Amino acid sequence: MITVRIKPISPDQLSAEQQQLDEQIRRMLGGLRTPFTTIDENGALVGPFPVMLHFPELARPLLDWSTAVTTVSVLPVRVREVAILTTGARYGAGYELYSHSRIARAAGLSGTVVAALVAGQRPAELTPEEAVAHDVAARLYTGGPMPGALYRAAVRSFGESGTAELVFLIAQYAGISLVLNAYDVPAPPDAE
Structure with a gap:
């Protein structure tokens, strides 16, 4: 219940x-x-x-x-959604995973990729940029500084501004996930 x-x-x-x-x-x-x-x-x-x-x-x-x-977004929507779903999966935030799974599919990520991200996995079908976004999100939620090689990969992929956007986006959705979990916010009845 x-x-x-x-x-x-x-x-x-x-x-x-x-x-x-x-x-x-x-x-x-x-x-x-x-x-x-x-x-x-x-x-x-x-x-x-x-x-x-x-x-x-x-x-x-x-x-x-x-x-x-x-x-001020410079990141492609698919990259953003990979980072958001990777973060949401870490925290198991039901409403976030529900809503952003739908956004990710509407942005063109396959159902298989979305399901893998929601399950906390790194899908092999990610583009190189999507893989960097996943890896940054996955690394940041484990704690500690981001390794230099990963930071450089993010800057090569997204530039300084895009990397900053990615980091702030991950931080923002970690915060939203915590709020959703603290108040046990469920996905609505139309969730799959």
Whole structure:
């Protein structure tokens, strides 16, 4: 039985501060063309968003970080999704794996590759750049400094700016995974 620690808040129950944040989240999601469920049958945001709405003062910086990392993106979407799924698999964050599996498939990663990433594996079918993104994410979540050879491979693949984006993206999704896990946020009913 799934126990939801923080329930979604229907739009008519939001405080003024929550309503402002809800509108910001919906604007952000509206520009993303999300192939996954973000709103329940009552019109309330789901996923990490109910937690954010309950703690708007803590959520705003996280959303600003997310916007900064996506607005200046130089990484191809498939590379980003490999890094996000590798990170999500490490933490077993159900909603993150659900949502980003769908984004990854929409971006052209095969179901086999996505399934392997979700299972915490390194698929052989990754492009060289995708493999570097996977390896950076996998190395960073084990702790300790990134080896020089891997750092140089990232800079060769993505440049200094792209490498920075990759590192900040991995850090951001590690944080989101921790929030999802702390509040035991489930994937919605339409998850495979």
